[in-house]
Amino acid sequence: MSARGELFTFGDAAAQVRTALPPSYGLTHATGGRIDLRDERQKLVCRIELRALPGGSQWLTLVPLRGYDRDCERIRHWLEAGGLRPAWQWKQARVPMAADEPANVAAARVLERLLEIQQANLPGVLVGEEPEYLHDLRVANRRARTVVRQMRVALDPAAAGRLSDELRWLAAQTTSTRDLEVLLETLDASAAQLAPLRLLLERRLERARAEMTAMLRSSRRTQLEQTLESLLDVAARASGAVVPPVAVLAATRIRRQHRRMVRSGAAIGPTTEAQAYHDLRKQGKELRYLLELFGTALFDTQAVSELIATLKQLQDVLGCHQDCAVHAATLRTLAPELAASPGGAEALLAAGALLAGLEAQQAAARERFQAAFSGFASPRARGLVARICD
Amino acid sequence: MANTARDTRVIATYNIKGGVGKTSAAVNLAYLAAAAGHQTLLWDLDPQAASTYLFRVRPKVKGGGRGLLRKRDSAGDHIKATDHERLELLPADFSYRHLDLALDQFKRPAARLRKVLAPLRADYDYIFLDCPPSISLVSEAVFEAADALLVPVIPATLSSRAYEQLEELARAGKVGRRNGTATLAFFSMADVSRPLHLQVMERLRGIEQLTVLGVAIPTADEVELMGEERNPVTVFAPQSAASVAYKALWAEVERRLHPDLQAAGA
Numbered sequence: 336m337s338a339r340g341e342l343f344t345f346g347d348a349a350a351q352v353r354t355a356l357p358p359s360y361g362l363t364h365a366t367g368g369r370i371d372l373r374d375e376r377q378k379l380v381c382r383i384e385l386r387a388l389p390g391g392s393q394w395l396t397l398v399p400l401r402g403y404d405r406d407c408e409r410i411r412h413w414l415e416a417g418g419l420r421p422a423w424q425w426k427q428a429r430v431p432m433a434a435d436e437p438a439n440v441a442a443a444r445v446l447e448r449l450l451e452i453q454q455a456n457l458p459g460v461l462v463g464e465e466p467e468y469l470h471d472l473r474v475a476n477r478r479a480r481t482v483v484r485q486m487r488v489a490l491d492p493a494a495a496g497r498l499s500d501e502l503r504w505l506a507a508q509t510t511s512t513r514d515l516e517v518l519l520e521t522l523d524a525s526a527a528q529l530a531p532l533r534l535l536l537e538r539r540l541e542r543a544r545a546e547m548t549a550m551l552r553s554s555r556r557t558q559l560e561q562t563l564e565s566l567l568d569v570a571a572r573a574s575g576a577v578v579p580p581v582a583v584l585a586a587t588r589i590r591r592q593h594r595r596m597v598r599s600g601a602a603i604g605p606t607t608e609a610q611a612y613h614d615l616r617k618q619g620k621e622l623r624y625l626l627e628l629f630g631t632a633l634f635d636t637q638a639v640s641e642l643i644a645t646l647k648q649l650q651d652v653l654g655c656h657q658d659c660a661v662h663a664a665t666l667r668t669l670a671p672e673l674a675a676s677p678g679g680a681e682a683l684l685a686a687g688a689l690l691a692g693l694e695a696q697q698a699a700a701r702e703r704f705q706a707a708f709s710g711f712a713s714p715r716a717r718g719l720v721a722r723i724c725d
Numbered sequence: 726m727a728n729t730a731r732d733t734r735v736i737a738t739y740n741i742k743g744g745v746g747k748t749s750a751a752v753n754l755a756y757l758a759a760a761a762g763h764q765t766l767l768w769d770l771d772p773q774a775a776s777t778y779l780f781r782v783r784p785k786v787k788g789g790g791r792g793l794l795r796k797r798d799s800a801g802d803h804i805k806a807t808d809h810e811r812l813e814l815l816p817a818d819f820s821y822r823h824l825d826l827a828l829d830q831f832k833r834p835a836a837r838l839r840k841v842l843a844p845l846r847a848d849y850d851y852i853f854l855d856c857p858p859s860i861s862l863v864s865e866a867v868f869e870a871a872d873a874l875l876v877p878v879i880p881a882t883l884s885s886r887a888y889e890q891l892e893e894l895a896r897a898g899k900v901g902r903r904n905g906t907a908t909l910a911f912f913s914m915a916d917v918s919r920p921l922h923l924q925v926m927e928r929l930r931g932i933e934q935l936t937v938l939g940v941a942i943p944t945a946d947e948v949e950l951m952g953e954e955r956n957p958v959t960v961f962a963p964q965s966a967a968s969v970a971y972k973a974l975w976a977e978v979e980r981r982l983h984p985d986l987q988a989a990g991a
Contacts (some may be wrong), residue, residue: 403805
């Protein structure tokens with residue numbers, strides 16, 4: 336479940352709840368954005384916590400009363416049938432597509448949905464209260480860049496290039512904030528000796544957030560929506576070459592991306608630079624997005640799911656390796672400032688221990704890499720790719 | 726404030742005779758306990774399911790009374806929230822009419838109810854038992870399980886006869902068998918404008934064997950209206966005489982059950 340709630344709507348949530356429930360059900364508004372739901376006996380069975388969030392979305396969390404879980408489940412079904420959308424749809428990028436439709440048309444539809452997700456999350460990012468908005472925006476942005484890059488042959492090259500630039504610009508404004516948020520989340524809040532470090536990181540996060548907000552309020556960003564839409568429109572008009580059907584292009588890209596990853600991964604050894612791991616991870620993300628956005632809609636779903644699961648094991652190892660590298664680099668840059676702050680000596684020692692921990696985790700990730708990569712490069716995984724693409 | 730150490734008290738509203746105000750007392754006192762911040766459970770043991778009805782809960786326990794007694798840890802699975810904070814209900818079920826027979830299956834039938842309640846003590850400060858009007862194996866199990874028997878008595882001849890029967894039981898050691906079990910009677914549906922009621926009240930207060938509380942619940946339309954409103958009196962008529970009386974009664978019961986807290990407070 337999302338921290339924002341279980342269901343959401345851009346309409347009037349209370350009115351939608353009213354119309355979704357059977358007439359025998361009672362609904363009363365309690366104070367503090369709560370709705371009490373009563374069954375046909377007028378017994379209170381479920382409470383809905385209502386939150387209005389930036390961007391006009393309203394989020395509902397259903398709280399069953401003890402002994403009324405089933406009633407609450409029934410209510411959830413009614414609400415979904417009545418138009419309230421489950422939380423997972425907030426960032427759901429999959430769109431229906433036919434195997435033989437032109438790749439540019441299908442890609443444009445996926446991109447349109449991904450832009451929609453970014454736009455929906457932007458107001459929340461600007462308010463800055465919940466990290467989930469920024470995370471969702473960045474994932475949608477990365478997915479969109481993947482679609483542009485992987486489907487480029489089917490898109491108008493100039494428009495696709497500019498689309499990619501604009502998306503990259505948007506992502507770049509948010510990276511520092513996200514990295515600092517993640518690092519702060521990993522810090523043990525109860526460790527007193529880490530308090531000066533936490534304070535320093537919070538200050539940096541505040542600065543990063545202020546810079547990000549300023550950029551996201553700039554004219555370039557305010558025009559971004561229109562820019563992206565018009566670029567998408569042009570890009571989707573197709574490239575000069577003959578546009579292949581989406582299934583053909585997606586299969587080619589998936590096969591190629593898998594082959595590329597197998598090649599890159601095989602070149603990685605115990606002493607390889609951290610950058611090589613990071614590059615492999617980025618390739619892995621692209622393959623995953625291809626599989627999720629096109630593979631599930633077009634190919635053998637079972638094979639796609641199994642390949643995603645195998646890929647995920649590898650990505651978890653690479654993600655751990657990369658997060659440790661990013662956090663360690665941030666901590667190193669903070670060291671002089673930390674030493675000069677009150678309680679700095681102790682905090683420096685604690686940060687040193689933290690750094691050692693991160694390095695140990697990174698080393699452990701390297702040790703796990705071979706096993707995870709073998710699974711991904713195994714004949715079984717190749718067989719899955721063949722089942723998907725052939 | 727809720728008890729942090731869960732010094733749980735089990736209170737049974739009991740009388741051999743029906744229609745004396747057991748359910749009204751159980752519902753109102755349980756509500757007042759919860760409203761004062763205590764985690765409270767009311768177990769409706771009466772197959773007529775009046776408490777269950779008043780809280781708008783379906784009178785149904787999966788597996789019936791027999792299942793509930795057989796699996797010692799299962800009572801929690803059947804508990805329902807009421808519409809009131811901190812007040813929960815273990816509903817009645819029509820099968821409770823055979824609870825005597827179900828209890829009789831056990832080696833120590835009188836101890837069974839206490840065993841079923843044992844795991845619930847960790848979750849509640851007060852557990853109220855709304856008992857059916859009878860003198861049976863169920864009553865014996867209730868006497869064994871309860872820390873206090875709360876006995877509503879209508880100050881009229883027939884009702885006082887039931888009270889005297891209870892006194893006989895107490896004299897024979899059948900009531901309040903466990904150490905420290907309090908038997909607290911109070912006058913219910915009392916009409917102080919009627920000389921007969923006053924006479925009976927005076928006579929019964931003179932019996933030494935049982936404790937009669939000072940507060941009397943008056944005859945009041947509001948108590949009758951609970952069936953319409955399906956709520957405790959204090960919720961829909963907080964200023965009424967009945968509501969005030971129940972509040973005073975709860976204060977007195979709580980004082981009796983927690984003399985240590987009262988002393989600390991004083």
